[in-house]
Amino acid sequence: MTDIEIKKGLAGVTVDYTAISKVNPDTNSLLYRGYPVHELAATEPFEAVAYLLWHGELPDAEQLAALRATERAHRALVPAVQQAIDLLPPGAHPMDEIRTAASVIGAVDLADIGNVMDAVGTPDENLDRSIRLFAALPAIVAYGQRRRRGEALVPPRDDLDYAANFLWMTFGREADEVVVDAFNRSMILYAEHSFNASTFTARVVTSTLSDLYSAVVAAIGALKGPLHGGANEAVLHIFDEIGTADNVAAWLDQALAAKRKIMGFGHRVYKRGDSRVPTMKAALDTLVEHYDRPDVLALYTTLESEFVARKGIYPNLDYPSGPAYNLMGFDTLTFTPLFVAARVTGWTAHIMEQQASNALIRPLSAYNGPDERHIEGYVPDAAVQDAASRPEEAH
Ligand SMILES: CC(C)(COP(=O)(O)OP(=O)(O)OC[C@H]1O[C@@H](n2cnc3c(N)ncnc32)[C@H](O)[C@@H]1OP(=O)(O)O)[C@@H](O)C(=O)NCCC(=O)NCCS
Structure with missing residues (x-):
């Protein structure tokens, strides 16, 4: 093992400047x-x-x-x-x-x-x-x-x-x-x-x-991937599975016991709520009224409050956008x-x-595979031996 600090998933790593957006x-x-x-x-x-x-x-x-x-x-x-x-x-x-x-x-x-x-x-x-x-x-x-x-x-x-x-x-x-x-x-x-x-x-x-x-x-x-963009799609599958607001508590008990991730909740960066949710939720409210679908809102708010109460994990943008797109008629x-x-x-x-302002993005890895070993009976020729003795180059 090495004493190199691994930043799994690059969590917490700042890799460059950007002038485009600030979270x-x-x-x-x-x-x-x-x-x-x-x-x-x-x-x-x-x-x-x-x-x-x-x-x-x-x-x-x-x-x-x-x-x-x-x-x-x-x-x-x-x-x-x-x-x-x-x-x-x-x-x-x-x-x-x-x-x-x-x-x-x-x-x-x-x-x-x-x-x-x-x-x-x-x-x-x-x-x-x-x-x-x-x-x-x-x-x-x-x-x-x-x-x-x-x-x-x-x-x-x-x-x-x-x-x-x-x-x-x-x-x-x-x-x-x-x-x-x-x-x-x-x-x-x-x-x-x-x-x-x-x-x-x-x-x-x-x-x-x-x-x-x-x-x-x-x-x-x-x-x-469902951990990124695929989550709004997954939210609707969850809504379909649950059916109505009355089923939320029992469904959630089972889902959490099975250690399922509840799609549309949690975020790598926001830990106390996604800044985009209130705006999208307000848009969802107008759609619920326009299409006269209070049942959607009841399911939405019940799942949110039950999940937040149990896990302290808040909705991300995919949570309100999934039902909003559904109401608009998108598959x-x-x-x-x-x-x-x-x-x-x-x-x-x-x-x-x-x-x-380009720089090739090429991080390092810490090797944790088998120690160096050799093919039995293999004898390298002189040119290969010579090349092997040169310092390693990264590709
Ligand atoms: C977005 C996401 C990948 C962020 O992940 P992360 O910062 O790497 O956080 P982790 O996945 O390590 O989660 C930390 C803890 O919270 C739990 N958690 C996070 N989001 C959860 C969720 N949506 N449902 C259930 N548990 C969740 C994890 O199980 C983990 O618990 P543990 O410490 O007991 O193992 C994660 O919240 C997630 O998978 N959410 C569902 C998918 C989703 O909505 N993605 C859209 C993102 S905009």
Whole structure:
């Protein structure tokens, strides 16, 4: 054994600076470029928050109009992406679908770049790629849900903003304002959260001088896991299992006795509650009223109070967003792809930040396998022996 201190899961390790967001667990606050996220969610369209994450400042009217024009120009599902999705088996998980689609977008966009060094791109090229991914992902999420339901593709509408158009492409009808507002808020709340696992994955890939699309594809892979993005989906499975508020106490006794993790609760950074929850919970309340579903609220509040009373562990953003997306009409399987559509803004902002001040991310490990041993009867030739005596190089 060594006396090296292992930081399992990199818990508590600060690996770099970022100017994109600040999570403060002590004050329960989350700032995007200095702005409290609840203020942004209450006042801004998601497009403006995307601009803020990329540029560091909120857009003026002209800048917002320009971003919206570019976003509208790249909304439609391009044929190569639709074909790639259609080739997947109907049972493919939507996260596999969106990961594949993002990869196809990258392959198409970078098709004429032969040299991997050129694929890294200039800051302007990467901003352009970020906007195009941001614009393209909603159609992929919407088409995925419609395909699984056996419904036809709904083309985008140029007269609708990002959130309203996303809902239009998914459901083929105009959403009520209260639903558009709740959806817009959820996108803003999911957009960015410092060095979480998927963002860090994107930065690791970027640090090797790989391209922005590869970093986003890797980040989608990290987000798929139920300890990260997959949790909002898991919350709905738990709600389905429990059924009604009356069953909560008995269900929880059993689940905790079986040492199950209760999805939607707990957080690596926030230990006294997730700063985004009150805003999303308020959006959920408006949806509960709009759809007249007090039963959902009863289950939500009972599970929360019972779990907090027993474990002192508080809900994270996935807890209110799961039932909110369910009420809006999204299939449970679509929840994590919605998270992708939102978080792509944060990922790409981090990718560009990493590129601007890059250092290859390559930590060390402490070896705890067998001591050195040798293949019986093997006699190395002189050249190998010579190389073995040189100091070890890291790869
Ligand atoms: C998010 C999460 C991975 C954070 O994990 P972490 O900081 O590594 O904390 P740990 O998993 O080590 O948990 C510490 C303790 O709290 C318990 N705990 C944490 N979250 C729990 C949960 N959701 N349900 C039940 N117990 C939980 C752990 O079992 C552990 O107990 P122990 O010390 O008796 O072993 C964890 O809370 C979790 O798995 N939550 C459920 C998944 C989820 O909602 N993810 C979305 C995150 S935004």
